[in-house]
Amino acid sequence: MLAETNVNETRRPTTASHLSIIETILRERRAFFEQIRLGHDLNVKMRAMLISSVMFLALYGAVLGSTSSLWQTLSSAVKLPLLFLATLVICAPTLYFFNLIFGSNQSLSQNIAIMLTAITVTAVVLLSFAPIVLFFMLSSSNYQFFKLLNVGVFSVAGLIGVSFLNQGMQSVTLGNDPGVKARRMVVRLWIVVYAFVGSQMAWTLRPFIGAPSMEFELFRQLGGNFYTNIVASFSELLGFGIVR
Amino acid sequence: MRERQSAKLDTWLDLLADVVAERLAQRDSAAPTVPLVDGITERLEQQPSSEPPVALVSLEHETSEEETAPEEVSEDESLVVVPPLPYSNGLVLRLAAVVCVIVVLINIPLNSQGVALARAVPGVSSILIRNGLLVQEEGSEEIWEYYQGAFRHISSLDAFHAHGYQWRNVHTVAPGFLENYPKGKPRHLLMHCSQSPHFYLIADGKKHWISSLEAFNSAGFEWDDTVRINCDFLRNLPDGESIPPGLPFPEL
Numbered sequence: 001m002l003a004e005t006n007v008n009e010t011r012r013p014t015t016a017s018h019l020s021i022i023e024t025i026l027r028e029r030r031a032f033f034e035q036i037r038l039g040h041d042l043n044v045k046m047r048a049m050l051i052s053s054v055m056f057l058a059l060y061g062a063v064l065g066s067t068s069s070l071w072q073t074l075s076s077a078v079k080l081p082l083l084f085l086a087t088l089v090i091c092a093p094t095l096y097f098f099n100l101i102f103g104s105n106q107s108l109s110q111n112i113a114i115m116l117t118a119i120t121v122t123a124v125v126l127l128s129f130a131p132i133v134l135f136f137m138l139s140s141s142n143y144q145f146f147k148l149l150n151v152g153v154f155s156v157a158g159l160i161g162v163s164f165l166n167q168g169m170q171s172v173t174l175g176n177d178p179g180v181k182a183r184r185m186v187v188r189l190w191i192v193v194y195a196f197v198g199s200q201m202a203w204t205l206r207p208f209i210g211a212p213s214m215e216f217e218l219f220r221q222l223g224g225n226f227y228t229n230i231v232a233s234f235s236e237l238l239g240f241g242i243v244r
Numbered sequence: 245m246r247e248r249q250s251a252k253l254d255t256w257l258d259l260l261a262d263v264v265a266e267r268l269a270q271r272d273s274a275a276p277t278v279p280l281v282d283g284i285t286e287r288l289e290q291q292p293s294s295e296p297p298v299a300l301v302s303l304e305h306e307t308s309e310e311e312t313a314p315e316e317v318s319e320d321e322s323l324v325v326v327p328p329l330p331y332s333n334g335l336v337l338r339l340a341a342v343v344c345v346i347v348v349l350i351n352i353p354l355n356s357q358g359v360a361l362a363r364a365v366p367g368v369s370s371i372l373i374r375n376g377l378l379v380q381e382e383g384s385e386e387i388w389e390y391y392q393g394a395f396r397h398i399s400s401l402d403a404f405h406a407h408g409y410q411w412r413n414v415h416t417v418a419p420g421f422l423e424n425y426p427k428g429k430p431r432h433l434l435m436h437c438s439q440s441p442h443f444y445l446i447a448d449g450k451k452h453w454i455s456s457l458e459a460f461n462s463a464g465f466e467w468d469d470t471v472r473i474n475c476d477f478l479r480n481l482p483d484g485e486s487i488p489p490g491l492p493f494p495e496l
Contacts, residue, residue, distance in 0.1 A: 019337045052336075059340055062347045066362035070351055124336065130343045137362060138350070215413065 021048040033171035049116040056123035057081040068210025103179030114168035122161030394428035403433035437475035450484030
């Protein structure tokens with residue numbers, strides 16, 4: 001054990017070793033969450049998840065922006081990781097303090113580690129969708145369709161991500177104390193809040209794809225909201241109107 | 245006879261079980277320790293290829309004081325049986341690398357106009373209606389700008405260039421597209437110079453004197469459309485019809 005620790009101390013983590021955490025999360029999630037519960041190597045895990053998720057989200061952002069221009073490609077590659085991390089920063093205190101109120105004894109690091117797990121899983125699922133999105137990008141040019149396709153992809157990836165978060169929170173709140181039920185409810189409500197904050201953040205940081213009728217812009221003017229735009233996109237796709 | 249056979253079978257089974265248990269114990273003690281993620285160790289049992297191997301993740305670890313959770317863990321809880329890892333950890337990395345290479349390749353410009361493969365598929369009519377959108381109906385020469393909920397006609401080429409519009413931003417739309425939208429006041433080009441109080445409408449390469457404020461307002465001109473320029477430039481423009489028509493032009 002001592003020799004093992006020495007080996008780990010002298011070995012510098014590489015990108016590949018950071019990415020190996022993804023397979024650990026996907027294949028051994030119980031053991032992974034158990035280690036988070038015990039507080040084992042939280043910093044190492046969080047760093048690995050941060051690096052992997054930023055890499056994958058940047059890559060998917062670049063795929064999104066490629067439809068519009070080179071500047072949009074670079075901009076989306078920066079903005080997509082920013083979107084997830086900013087949402088995490090905004091929502092993390094709520095989850096942490098509400099858990100504390102209902103008797104949790106987890107540290108903030110443990111909470112953030114579980115949230116980063118969700119983001120990492122979301123990022124991996126997005127990356128796995130990248131070939132499909134690339135295919136549609138190269139074979140179709142309908143902006144509204146491409147936008148809705150990505151809303152669908154993000155929804156699926158987000159749902160899988162938050163299901164991991166839910167599992168993670170349940171794993172670390174194992175026990176018989178009376179606050180467990182309340183904390184589970186808090187997590188579920190927090191997931192709803194997280195989705196709202198995330199969608200509004202995405203709307204604020206848009207464009208990620210870049211509309212064909214518009215020149216590149218880093219941020220678009222505020223106004224409207226995510227949900228009405230999606231409904232309008234659907235109606236345009238089905239021939240009922242035009243997105244204003 | 246049958247009882248004797250049964251006893252013999254039991255003896256054989258016991259012997260077999262002893263041998264299997266002994267071998268498993270030997271393999272367990274000789275199994276290599278492989279670092280999984282920094283700080284996590286995995287002991288892989290060496291089992292025959294026909295049987296799926298079982299990995300044991302050891303959670304016996306030293307933890308820092310600040311990160312240690314208050315819960316106590318029993319000896320049994322510290323070992324969790326997990327499924328095997330049949331693939332290398334580089335699979336995700338390889339997928340990421342492939343996607344990265346494709347993104348770079350499809351963004352390499354293919355022609356002198358800088359069109360890359362990612363944007364080579366011709367765009368369809370999906371346009372976002374917002375302030376500043378320029379459209380031209382197919383088969384028409386008129387250019388319209390969307391502004392504050394209505395499309396306004398850009399009255400001349402001079403106005404188009406003077407107000408900073410660019411041809412590459414003009415989107416061709418289907419005939420009749422504009423019928424669905426309200427029309428705003430046309431966008432003109434009005435000029436004046438510092439040494440003269442007079443305003444002129446510029447159209448068809450000529451200047452048209454706007455004779456009074458009433459004429460200005462009744463023609464529907466907007467102060468936003470005025471541009472201040474050098475008087476010499478204005479003097480050199482040929483005279484057109486005054487607004488209203490028939491009035492003599494003043495000295496510039």
